[in-house]
Amino acid sequence: MTHSSLLHGDLTPSNILLKDGRLAGFIDPDPIGGDGLYDLAYLLTSSPVLSTRIYEELALETYLQRKPTDDEIIKWNIYKGLSLVKQTSAAIKWNPGDLNLPALINKLQNVFEGALR
Numbered sequence: 001m002t003h004s005s006l007l008h009g010d011l012t013p014s015n016i017l018l019k020d021g022r023l024a025g026f027i028d029p030d031p032i033g034g035d036g037l038y039d040l041a042y043l044l045t046s047s048p049v050l051s052t053r054i055y056e057e058l059a060l061e062t063y064l065q066r067k068p069t070d071d072e073i074i075k076w077n078i079y080k081g082l083s084l085v086k087q088t089s090a091a092i093k094w095n096p097g098d099l100n101l102p103a104l105i106n107k108l109q110n111v112f113e114g115a116l117r
Contacts (some may be wrong), residue, residue: 007038008042011026011039012042012046035075037063037076037079041080044080045080045087046083060073077111080111084107084111
């Protein structure tokens with residue numbers, strides 16, 4: 001069962017503060033309530049470095065403290081897709097000239113195809 005929590009809602013590497021290599025805090029939240037797994041999916045999809053399969057598998061297993069079930073993998077892929085939609089919407093609003101729409105469409109397609117497998 002998923003428990004609802006207060007989420008950052010815009011968790012990206014640029015919104016994480018570090019001091020001496022350790023987590024010091026978070027800035028610029030867009031607070032929402034929901035499953036903490038969404039914030040993790042949002043973080044990983046916001047960074048090309050973190051959105052690799054190895055980081056995703058490690059993050060998901062660390063968060064759950066076990067191997068994910070098939071249903072959790074589907075939910076994870078849906079959260080990644082929702083994260084990409086939200087990030088794309090923000091990019092269109094704030095930086096419309098910087099968009100690589102074919103790459104975004106391809107990324108979304110891959111995420112949602114993964115959710116349906």
